[in-house]
Amino acid sequence: MKKSRSALVAIAAVAALALAGCSSQNAAPQSDSDAKGDASSFTDVSLIVPADPGGGWDQTGRAMSKVLTDGDIVGSAPVTNVGGAGGTVGLAQLGNQKDPATLMVMGLVMVGAIETNASNVRLEDTTPIARLTDEPLVVVVPEASKYKTLEDLVEDIVDKGQEVTVTGGSAGGADHILAGLLLEEAGVDGAEIPSKLNYTPNSGGGEAVSLLVGNKVTAGISGVGEFLQYIEDGSMRALAVSSAEPVDALPEVPTITDAGYDVVLTNWRGVVAPGGISDAERDELERIVTEMHEDKAWTSELETKGWADAFLVGSEFDAFLDESIDDVTGTLKNIGLI
Incomplete structure (x- = not known):
């Protein structure tokens, strides 16, 4: 399946109940x-x-x-x-x-x-x-990160594997899928992606924010709305968005396609x-x-x-x-x- 995987899943976001009463x-x-x-x-x-x-x-x-x-x-x-x-x-x-x-x-x-x-x-x-x-996803790094472009980040994951940590939502969710698609597009065989990708899943966006702002992980992926305020206040740097076109809230941030990877995925x-x-x-x-x-x-x-x-x-x-x-x-x- 060639990756305008927007066809994939956006086609291509998350509690229990107030049971009593x-x-x-x-x-x-x-x-x-x-x-x-x-x-x-x-x-x-x-x-x-x-x-x-x-x-x-x-x-x-x-x-x-x-x-x-x-x-x-x-x-x-x-x-x-x-x-x-x-x-x-x-x-x-x-x-x-x-x-x-x-x-x-x-x-x-x-x-x-x-x-x-x-x-x-x-x-x-x-x-x-x-x-x-x-909603499109956004790939971010902490403000102090050495990575200035999506290509810098992806190439380092390909070269260093588990040394580069990525956080996002739950295992198998949109954030995790996007990370896997980026590595596949970078030439990593699908069977090798799980051993190459050091992905830390979270059960809520707040956990990912804490890891990123605290410089506990290398990069993060989530919906634009979840990271937007931290991008705007300078706590995070946005590298790319996953939509086919730039998003209004982040007009200067390139799409993943513009950054060199043929991947489109929305949540x-x-x-x-x-x-x-x-x-x-x-x-x-x-x-x-x-x-x-x-x-x-x-x-x-x-x-x-x-x-x-x-x-x-x-x-x-x-x-x-x-x-x-x-x-x-x-x-x-x-x-x-x-």
């Missing part, structure tokens, strides 16, 4: 119209962020909660963080969730983490609700609900998320965070998710990560 409050009692198949009415929803605070999934969940409640779309939308294993810990809890008025933030990262962690619960076991955003994020909910319950969750998407406050959140609007619901999101799962699994095999 959710079921009785969120799902309205079934009326006669409900029994006839009309949509249920959820006055509240619970949001699962299957990652520690500070990363893209957390930012997404908290932005959703704010827009949903400030816009009176629902009465409350509490966020619960449960990090670990690329979101698969939170995914396992979603698998046990009985309250249909529950949304879990997920995305490309989780698609890969399910494979690398051999998760028993898969996205196929959930109910897809919507794709929300798409999408969306939400899913528990598996086995009724059609009426799925319709109601899609209505809630669609109303959020149409709120001007959500548009403002997209602009502030530097996220692209990638909204999809219904059968279109179902088809996209199936394609993403197939593409990511194939790519992880090609670059030796599974």
Whole structure:
């Protein structure tokens, strides 16, 4: 698969539940119209962020909660963080969730983490609700780093292997995939990438920031929104972005393609609900998320965070998710990560 792997995965971001008291409050009692198949009415929803605070999934969940409640779309939308294993810990809890008025933030990262962690619960076991955003990744180094260009960094990884440390999100996620694709494009055989790449995964963006700002690692990869403030305040130096075109928030930073590597990869994020909910319950969750998407406050959140609007619901999101799962699994095999 030649790497405009945007075809790959962006096509080509992350929690457990507020379990106590959710079921009785969120799902309205079934009326006669409900029994006839009309949509249920959820006055509240619970949001699962299957990652520690500070990363893209957390930012997404908290932005959703704010827009949903400030816009009176629902009465409350509490966020619960449960990090670990690329979101698969939170995914396992979603698998046990009985309250249909529950949304879990997920995305490309989780698609890969399910494979690398051999998760028993898969996205196929959930109910897809919507794709929300798409975001380029950025490769950064600490401000004091000797590396001035992406080529400098990649060539040193090729030459020195494990001596060069790279941090990012969970194993098998978008950040990890991008690092592997860069080495493959630099001529490293896919089977050799795992032994050549010294990659430190994190369960939330805050951990990666601490490692980078503290000069504990050589380089980092994450969504532009997660590192932007540290790039702007000079704590980090951006070497390249993973989109096809330069991003508005970092207009002077070259794309990876411009830096000499034919790789394009963006990180999408969306939400899913528990598996086995009724059609009426799925319709109601899609209505809630669609109303959020149409709120001007959500548009403002997209602009502030530097996220692209990638909204999809219904059968279109179902088809996209199936394609993403197939593409990511194939790519992880090609670059030796599974």
